[in-house]
Amino acid sequence: MTSNGQRSLAERLTGIDEIECVTPDLNGIPRGKVMTAEGFLEGRRLQMARGVLLQCIMGGYPPTRFYGSDDGDLALVPDPQQIHRLPWSDTPRALAICDADDLSGEGCRLSTRAQLKAVIARYAAHGLKPVVATELEFFVFAPSSDPTQPFQPPVGLDGRREDGASAFSVSSNNGLRPFFNEVYRCMAALGLPRDTFMHEMGVSQFEINLLHGDPLLLADQTFLFKHLLKEVALKHGLTVVCMAKPLAKTPGSSMHIHQSLVDIDSGRNVFSDADGQATDTFYHFIGGLQACMADFTALFAPNVNSYQRLCHPYASPNNACWSEDNRAAGLRIPASGPAARRVENRLPGADTNPYLALAASLAAGLYGIEQRLTPAPAIQGEFEVPENLSLPCTLHAALERLKRSALARELFGKEFIEGYIASKTLELTSFFDEITPWERRVLAAQA
Secondary structure (H helix, E strand, O other): OOOHHHHHHHHHOOOOOEEEEEEEOOOOOEEEEEEEHHHHHOOOOEEEEHHHHHOOOOOOOOOHHHOOOOOOEEEEEEEEEEEEEOOOOOOOEEEEEEEEEEOOOOEOOOOHHHHHHHHHHHHHHOOEEEEEEEEEEEEEEOOOOOOOOOOOOOEOOOOOEOOOOOOOOOOOOOOOHHHHHHHHHHHHHHOOOEEEEEEOOOOOEEEEEEOOEOHHHHHHHHHHHHHHHHHHHHHOOOEEEOOOOOOOOOOOOEEEEEEEEEEOOOOOEOOEOOOOOEOHHHHHHHHHHHHHHHHHHHHHOOOOOHHHHHOOOOOOOOEOOEEEOOOOOOEEEOOOOHHHOOEEEOOOEOOOOHHHHHHHHHHHHHHHHHHOOOOOOOOOOOOOOOHHHEOOOOHHHHHHHHHOOHHHHHHHOHHHHHHHHHHHHHHHHHHHOOOOHHHHHHHOOOO
């Protein structure tokens, strides 16, 4: 070890035998390889098949033409800022979030982390830096080995299962305090600062707000937090579910994105002027989101189940309307002072890939700034969604819209968009290969 940074890393990894070297795939799932600590510290190059980035949620792959007919390798390059000892592991172990780079040294266009870095770089060319925060909702359930049965909340301290009356409660009756205590401990060990935490509206549903900051950092933190939740839940005999809509007749889980922009030199929020009023840049950012959200719906709502959440519109709005502090709008402007003026994108669900959702939302806003787009008038109170601001309401419709989008190919590249569509089409086909209990129950007796 020749540098202070290398010595520091070696000290941090003392006693560690293995490093999980992972990168987010198309769905935001950690994919990679486990490397010896010795090889990691020596800087040995770790390679992985390029097609892994397009792996379907079921485990299959689209045809090789979507990721290179020879299915060649890419390099997993650790981010020095994202190397962590795993606080939940019973044996000393570490994890490194990696960039997925083509062997030429450039970020692989199939990598959602590379896509987000490219969007941030485009902002920097304008002298701007995005600031974001994510709000992640999730459910905590009792374990079940039968996927044909509905999820159930854990048995509480009173011997009963929660029935949905605990929204915004701070009671310990659900018996989950030991689980959340370990979640908090692990967050602190990983350097994940939390802002607020609460019991959400659903049965055994919770929400955590991560502190605002750099988009790549927040994507990494959200990625790590989802991984942490599932690992800690397993230790406590629980199941954490980040589906968009795991329970019928119950609110779904979102991943709202709060976005503002600051001037790189001054750090000033460019959504507000010196008098505290909204700027043209603020309105152009909203105009870009409105222009792009229909084309990008499949990037924000990536699964069949995503649209189960969106079909019940209260607080899960499937529209590109904007409003001051109205939760029925897809784009909400939270009540705040001028320095904190921001745009909340309420479309993404908890099942979204945080890197891709942030990249798509920020790319849309930048498109509006570059094209000086004017948004539709703000809406307030109860409203009907104008046809031009409605969004696709099924995965099939969203993928068809994405197929026709020249703008998506311009902003994310033909290779990425066509690979994304190919992978998601396989997932949709797999879903349609099954007959649901509803169909058997309701339709089988019909003539």
